[in-house]
Amino acid sequence: MVQTLIEYAKTFAEDDKRRAIIELFPEMLDFMSLLPFKPAPGGVYRYQEEAALPDNMGFRAINELPGEGHGLLNDRVEQVFPIAGNVDVDRALVRRHGSGRRTIDERMSIKKKAKVWADTFIDGDNQSSPREYTGLKARLAAVGGSVDGTNYRSRILANSEASGGGALSLAQLDRAIGLVNDPNALIMPKAIKDRFAAAQRDTNIGGYITLDKDEMGRPITRYGDLPIFTGYGISPFGEFIPFDEVAYGGGSAVTSSIYVVRFGEDGVCGLETAPMEVTDFGLLQDGVYMRVNIEHDCGICVEDPFSALRMSSVTNAAIVK
Secondary structure, eight states: OOBOHHHHHHHTOOSHHHHHHHHHHHHHSGGGGTOOEEEOGGGEEEEEEEEEOOSOOOOOOTTOOOOOOOOEEEEEEEEOEEEEEEEEEEHHHHHHHOTHHHHHHHHHHHHHHHHHHHHHHHHOOTTTOTTSOOOHHHHTOOBTTBOBSOSSSOOEEESOOSTTOEEEEHHHHHHHHHTSSSOOEEEOOHHHHTTHHHHHHOTTTOOOEEEEEOTTSOEEEEETTEEEEOTTOSOTTOOSSOSOEEOTTOSSEEEEEEEEEOBSTTSEEEEESSSOEEEEEEEOTTSSEEEEEEEEEEEEEEOSGGGEEEEEEEEEEEEEO
16 A cells, blocks of 8 residues: 555554654654655565657558557666664653653654654665665766756756856756656755745745645745755754755855655655554563664655656855746
């Protein structure tokens, strides 16, 4: 069954603690509410990617036989990787402060899990870190120097080709959105999202910005009709999608990227061997710690190459036309 974590928690999570902890994850990571997960039996998901259309289709003359031919499909394989942790709380703390003390530690652990998962979703690289899956940045890299977003394999568009990059161009952002099939989300640094309000107030720039709420009741900003997500937002433990990339045109590492995505079963989708597991072991044999184990054997796939695009070379500066 393909479902988001929120849908699973509401429908299938069998106990209150498991439901509460699973629901915390999309609360800590904003775009997780849109990401569906599909099963990866045995830790592997296999699918076929369209590589070439048949070349035999065309008009024919009367009494002429139609042409013969076939398309080309490439076999693709994705793997999942367990992300897990034990939440141990000294029983003395529970005795002093009540069961809510365990809830605080569980919430902190989910906050850390959300950060690790989100950072991997963008920066993960299975080649250099075999314990994790490969994220969007590595998947949406330049191939053959192409950065105009139209190449079948090079799903990247440079916001600016100048050394050091440039301020976000709304014209380029519109172009990036147009290069993705039915996008339903924008993922970007919070610093860039926060600049949209100023761009809207500037009559020389404009930009169609609206505010509403997501299904969890949180305020959400939209550019056009696309919601803008910023991962885990403000955190004392690092920044989601920091400005640490070298622009396409070279220069210092002072730029970042914006990701245009279609979350969906046939687009950018999560993978899992089973829904997130939450196991309460209670008091351990050592007589000191009360333990909850949280584990999710998961990964991602980009089933349609045109369901995601990375717009690189964006600096933290006022938005331009």
